[in-house]
Amino acid sequence: MDLSLQKRLAAEILGVGESRVWIDPEAYDRVEAAITKEDIRKLIKDGIIRAKPEHSNSRARWRIRHVKRKKGRRRGPGHRKGGKYSKVSRKEQWMMKVRALRKELKKFKEREIITSKEYRKMYRLIKGGVFDSVAQLRNYIKELVEERM
Template sequence: MVDVKRLAAEILGVGESRVRISPEALDRLEEVTTKADVRALIKEGLIYTEYAKGVSRGRWRELHEKRRKGRRRGVGSRKGSKYARLDPKEAWVSRVRALRRYLNSLKRRGLIDAKTWRDLYLQVKGGRFESVASLRAYLISNNLLKQQR
């Protein structure tokens, strides 16, 4: 026996699950042997395709409302470290502010003079130091700190 549903799906260009065979055609299915026979049944309207089902608006809305709820910034949604998730500009601003605070405290305490302060300030602005620790190391290695009195 020929698999009529499979042949019809092939001819109609749809999946087998969308092919429907009318109950009136059931007695004529034994006679079907070729694709031409199946085409004849399709022409008569005894074999037809079911409409493709889409996604209902209600279901779509339900799915997208879930996504809209909340900020979804929980631990399970995160990829990358705390610092990898930082906005580069925000990271730069906070680093520069910390470095400038440190430089100003050194100047206020008299540990660096105005000229050194200006040079270091511009280097900070240029992104030379990646942290307060690296600035401190630079000051020590270049003997730029005056001795505390």
């Protein structure tokens, strides 16, 4: 039995989509006989045809993710969207570079390869952005030591 016409008419009257129109399975014969909008209105009044409630998206999964993010989870580099500097900001890149350079410089001072004066000078050079990498710093120190000898 094809009730597509009745469903379409009911959807127009109720102001909902056809998928939200509910027809009482026990009254299919009465619904099949209804062919005008007036007939459908009577069936709606009798409760044989109704609009199903609206279904919205569940926020349960969002809530779970939100709690995890508040704890600091799901914030790693694999979860970041955006361009080059939104993933690791310029400041973060600078901090990582400077920390690596200072760590390396400290090692040279502890091994007494450079003096305190040289250490201070190079510390300021690092701050000034003279060195782009740890390799460049090592090379600078190597040349400095060679000059001394």
